[in-house]
Amino acid sequence: MGFNDVEPLVFLKPKRRTLYIHGTLWTYKLTTKHYFLQFLMDHRCLKSFVDRKFHKNSAFNFSRFSKIVATAMRLSDDLVELEIEKLDNIISCCDTSDEKTLWKRLKTACVNGRRTGLGTHGLADALACLNLAYDSEDAMSMIDKIYETLKIAAYTESVRLSEERGPFPVFNWEKEKDNEFIKLLSPELQLLIAQHGRRNI
Numbered sequence: 001m002g003f004n005d006v007e008p009l010v011f012l013k014p015k016r017r018t019l020y021i022h023g024t025l026w027t028y029k030l031t032t033k034h035y036f037l038q039f040l041m042d043h044r045c046l047k048s049f050v051d052r053k054f055h056k057n058s059a060f061n062f063s064r065f066s067k068i069v070a071t072a073m074r075l076s077d078d079l080v081e082l083e084i085e086k087l088d089n090i091i092s093c094c095d096t097s098d099e100k101t102l103w104k105r106l107k108t109a110c111v112n113g114r115r116t117g118l119g120t121h122g123l124a125d126a127l128a129c130l131n132l133a134y135d136s137e138d139a140m141s142m143i144d145k146i147y148e149t150l151k152i153a154a155y156t157e158s159v160r161l162s163e164e165r166g167p168f169p170v171f172n173w174e175k176e177k178d179n180e181f182i183k184l185l186s187p188e189l190q191l192l193i194a195q196h197g198r199r200n201i
Contacts, residue, residue, distance in 0.1 A: 045120075046125070047125040047126040048122075049062075050126055056131070060126065060130060069157070072118055073153070073161070076117070076118065077158075077199055080114045118154055130142065155185060159196050159197070162197040166197075167198055168200060173193065
């Protein structure tokens with residue numbers, strides 16, 4: 001079995017999605033990983049959000065960062081659909097009942113939770129571009145603000161996706177409303193989650 005045999009984005013039926021990035025309408029195929037990978041390469045590095053790098057008036061563009069996080073969240077949810085489709089393909093090719101049971105469990109977990117994950121790199125570079133010493137109080141404050149922005153944008157977009165496409169099947173506000181992490185979200189965002197659910201765990 002080669003790498004291409006287990007790559008979840010290779011043998012999929014053609015699908016198209018559209019989205020807006022910086023006011024531009026993009027149409028992309030869900031038959032290839034290239035668009036998503038290019039999107040990540042262009043936008044995952046935090047230093048790409050620093051305006052006027054190394055200048056005395058350098059600044060982190062939180063507005064653009066928030067929009068890109070939301071777009072990445074939407075693309076990640078699209079990828080869950082590809083995972084489910086590929087898991088169906090794998091299940092149909094299983095030779096033994098044990099193997100089929102294993103992949104069915106994986107599919108159930110995928111469908112029920114619709115798990116996604118967003119991350120970043122280039123934090124140290126971004127701080128340098130902002131003329132901030134890595135261990136300074138100003139740097140700590142900037143780091144907190146960057147990841148607070150990421151958290152809010154990702155959760156907000158997951159709520160929007162839930163309104164459009166429905167929440168993940170096992171979502172239950174009564175079970176998670178007392179979660180310590182959820183309680184760190186703003187009351188307004190918690191209310192939106194209670195009303196509309198979230199698309200992704």
